[in-house]
Amino acid sequence: MGDMAEGGTRMIEIHARVRYKTGTYIASGGGLRASCSAGPRMAIERLAEKLAARFDVPIYADIDWITGCEWQVLLDDREHLFAFCWQNGVIEFGEAVPEGALHVLDGTPFEVRDTIEATARLAHDVTTWLVPGVPEASDGKARVKALMDYRRWLIERLSVEGVA
Known part of the structure; x- marks a missing residue:
């Protein structure tokens, strides 16, 4: 478990395990346990909720499957997050848009990650988010x-939903 401070924000990384026993998925990590019969990801999400309450960081929990039964839970208490992408279509998140990257959207960590996860494409490595259409593009x-079309579409979509 790591506690990292970045510009006044706190991110807590916890490695968790899930096991299956008598019809229930049991997630454990950070000294806590949670269970769910619906599946391993739901058990991890319940564990993340408990961990967020324990560490008093209720804003967002980013959950990634690592290997086998291993999961990573990142509790993030940042109030504002940027999504940006590179020319190859890889979408990343941070507290600012780096030079050379294209701003995609910004807002609370939950809004930003939820929007990207609902609209972007997941790469074959099952962890990298891609702008739809960029990997298939024939030239620069x-x-x-494709990058500009995706950004324009997101702006229109978010304006309709009232998030922007």
């Missing part, structure tokens, strides 16, 4: 067009 001009 087509990649930039």
Whole structure:
């Protein structure tokens, strides 16, 4: 378990395990346990809720499957998060948009990650988010067009939903 301070924010990383016993998935990590019969991810999400309450960071829990029964839970108490992408279409998150990256959207960590996870494409490694259409683009001009189309579509979508 790590506690990292970045510009006044606290992110707590916890490695958790899930095991299956008598019809129930049991997640354990950070000194806590949670269970769910619906599946391993739901058990991890319940564990993340308990961990967020324990560490008083209720804003967002990013959950990644690592290998086998191993999971990583990242509790994040940042109030504002940016999603940005690179020319190859890889979407990343941070407290600012780095030079050379394209701003995709920003807001609370939950809004930003939820929107990206609902609209972007998951790469074959099952952890990397991609802008739809960029990996298939034939040249640089087509990649930039796909990036701009995705950003424009998100702005229109978020304006309709009232998040932007």
